[in-house]
Amino acid sequence: MRTMVVGCFGWLLACCVSVWAQEAAQAAAARFEVLLENGVLHRGDGSPGVAGSVGIRGGRISLLPADSKADADQKIDCRGLVIAPGFIDLHTHSDEPLLDRRTRGSVNYLMQGCTTMVTGNCGFGPVDTAKFLAEIDQFGAGTNVAHLIPHGSLRAEAMGKVNRAATADELQRMQTLAEQAMQDGAWGMSTGLIYIPGTFTPTTELTAIAGVVSRHGGIYASHIRGEGTELLSSIEEALEIGRGSGCRVHVSHFKASGRASWGTLRLAISRIEAARAGGQLVTADQYPYTASSTSLEATLLPAWAREGGREALEKRLN
Numbered sequence: 001m002r003t004m005v006v007g008c009f010g011w012l013l014a015c016c017v018s019v020w021a022q023e024a025a026q027a028a029a030a031r032f033e034v035l036l037e038n039g040v041l042h043r044g045d046g047s048p049g050v051a052g053s054v055g056i057r058g059g060r061i062s063l064l065p066a067d068s069k070a071d072a073d074q075k076i077d078c079r080g081l082v083i084a085p086g087f088i089d090l091h092t093h094s095d096e097p098l099l100d101r102r103t104r105g106s107v108n109y110l111m112q113g114c115t116t117m118v119t120g121n122c123g124f125g126p127v128d129t130a131k132f133l134a135e136i137d138q139f140g141a142g143t144n145v146a147h148l149i150p151h152g153s154l155r156a157e158a159m160g161k162v163n164r165a166a167t168a169d170e171l172q173r174m175q176t177l178a179e180q181a182m183q184d185g186a187w188g189m190s191t192g193l194i195y196i197p198g199t200f201t202p203t204t205e206l207t208a209i210a211g212v213v214s215r216h217g218g219i220y221a222s223h224i225r226g227e228g229t230e231l232l233s234s235i236e237e238a239l240e241i242g243r244g245s246g247c248r249v250h251v252s253h254f255k256a257s258g259r260a261s262w263g264t265l266r267l268a269i270s271r272i273e274a275a276r277a278g279g280q281l282v283t284a285d286q287y288p289y290t291a292s293s294t295s296l297e298a299t300l301l302p303a304w305a306r307e308g309g310r311e312a313l314e315k316r317l318n
């Protein structure tokens with residue numbers, strides 16, 4: 001009997017200790033640095049939003065139910081607002097603004113909920129990825145940054161803006177630069193195949209460089225060779241480069257540009273869907289509006305007239 005009482009007491013004590021420990025843990029957990037209260041939580045995985053709050057402490061977030069009694073140093077009332085993970089802007093040309101003290105805060109992105117931006121798009125941007133990312137780290141930036149090796153700038157550095165295929169040495173040089181950039185933290189490679197010098201690059205050359213990117217698990221993101229009447233063949237080229245290199249493929253700013261190609265986007269989408277059904281990893285992004293923009297020279301002048309870049313073009317025009 002005595003043993004049983006002690007036994008019961010011991011069990012009760014154990015219960016109390018466990019309740020206290022739980023309460024202490026909950027009290028500690030309930031105190032946050034910042035609390036986003038009473039919003040609608042969207043996890044970003046496609047599931048419907050639910051009422052709730054988010055506590056932030058020590059760089060970690062906790063999802064809390066709507067009736068949570070959590071406290072915080074700073075509370076932000078999110079009634080009527082959505083709380084979501086930061087958006088990723090896959091297609092920016094913020095390479096230079098990120099290094100300018102007037103714009104590196106990227107307030108325009110933050111105000112739209114973008115907390116990560118991808119740079120180096122359409123084949124343009126810094127090739128020296130270590131230097132670019134170190135500068136961002138040194139001075140800070142308003143968002144996270146993922147950088148793509150800009151193929152056009154890479155090619156210009158290795159062989160200039162010439163209208164021909166690369167020699168074996170030049171290709172080797174581009175592969176070495178790409179290897180270094182991937183080791184330095186690049187997320188993949190972008191191409192701009194309507195621009196100088198990207199447009200002068202044969203498919204096989206792109207596949208050979210993308211092969212280096214693929215070995216590091218990088219993505220191949222392309223401003224494809226034509227977005228008008230050449231849309232379908234350009235999609236095919238991107239898919240071929242993906243298959244040949246092993247890279248995941250991403251088609252940038254998907255569109256059917258110009259009246260002659262209107263309606264072909266459906267066919268382009270079905271090509272991508274067929275590739276996905278066949279197991280290839282392919283994605284695309286699209287503007288949320290019907291307009292687009294690029295340089296006049298890339299739109300109006302043939303590639304041969306743009307060889308060598310803008311200075312050479314101006315000489316030709318004169």
Ligand SMILES: [Zn+2]
Pocket residue numbers: 121122192223252253
């Ligand atoms: Zn582009």
